[in-house]
Amino acid sequence: MDFQDRRIWITGASSGIGEALALAFHRAGAKLILSARREDELKRVQSACGGEPGTLILPMDVTDAEELPKKTQLALNLFGGIDILVLNAGITQRSRTRETDESVYRRLMEVNFFGPEAMARAVLPSMLAQKSGHMVVISSVAGKFGVPMRSGYSATKFALHGFFEALRAEEERNGIHVTMVCPGYIRTDISLSALRGDGRKHAKMDSELAHGMPADECARQILKGIAGKKKEIVAAAGREKALVYLKRFFPTVLARMLGRPV
Template sequence: MDFHEKVVWITGASAGIGEALAQAFARQGARLVLSARNEAELRRVQAACAPAEALVLPLDLAAPETFAAAVAEVQARFGHVDILINNGGISQRSLALETRLEVDRRLMEVDYFGPVALSKAVLPGMLARRAGRIVVVSSLVGKFGTPYRSAYAAAKHALHGFFDSLRAELYASGVGVTILCPGFIRTGVSVNALTGDGQALGQMDEATAKGLAPADFARQALRVIAQGRDEATIGGRETWGVLLKRLAPGLFARVLRRARVR
């Protein structure tokens, strides 16, 4: 896939993985739609992506009632969407029994229902053109749950179930679905992660601090998207966990039980 002049809509584009993806697509000559809640940060990313054309479109993934108007605005500006990248979300750092139910619901609303609702809003236009790709930024915890991330893992597992099903339903429609599973990426994801009472953790994980640079993730992600792959894990040694769980589930369970570090 040649990304030149392609219209790429990225949620969670104000920082981290989303910002790195925006800059990577900009270098390929794509036209961008940048969405997140923080408009000031989106303007900063827009400037960093110049001279690529970029529409700043603030969006709250927990407010699906606004998505139809957002899609209409994108269509008015660019006519269509070639690639939707569902990247926006919130992580978690709290034990399951210490997490309020409203926090569990918040994580599901933003990390699962938001991407699903936005994809449903964008898909009719893609299907009418018989072209497009839905990209979902999941996580390794979409493949296996880990301590301190129960609701986050649940939301990411749900994404896999929904978008694997959607991919099968869209077979031969001209619209593809790609799921990206990052490992530890050096972003502010842990700083903004929700604790049991819904407050932000406010500090960076050691593992996250040592993770893959966002630009390196973005470079690999664009290659996966260009190849039209269904799914890919991107990260360091932690990605071996997917294979270990498959080949030695008992050993993997013992390893997870010792993983008490946030």
């Protein structure tokens, strides 16, 4: 796969899938801008990706709406434009709906929906001006069906599908591609920062994740899909992939399966 000199801005690049994507894009020749909040972790990933001048870091919090215009302008200036925007930063949840504070739902929406929505709208004018651009949105299989203990998380990912499908319908004819990515369980630290019902961190590695697909394999599948300008990529092991197809063709069967006690 050739991403030679493609200018790629990745959020959530300090760990997990974002880090694996950064390494894979670097190996494929891309120029990278890496964003997340933890600057020390971004520097670690930056040096693994060859350091400057090909890989630059831009620390930011995707929920900081006030800073966003400045950060976007900085990102656009670094390599003179963005070809691919990878909206990957996200957090998850581990709590039943009846035990979850409203503040947890709002936080999930801020990070997982309003962050990507605002960044996409901030970068869009420059992509339209250059008559090309590719937005890659890291959703989840939980954006295809509601997953127990993740009512807020699933809602944020469903919202991404609605927003970005509409954006695609509006702008595809103007050279803007949108790829929705739905990973299954991927071996990352995401469950450590997952929010519990009271807003505290779950702070545990879940066994499904510990036994999930390696992040570099997930990244490999994502790059292949981006190169092929796929509209949707399901980067998941057989069982989770089967659930996505069950939802499409046999939704009642899936509802029965998901309704079993957890």
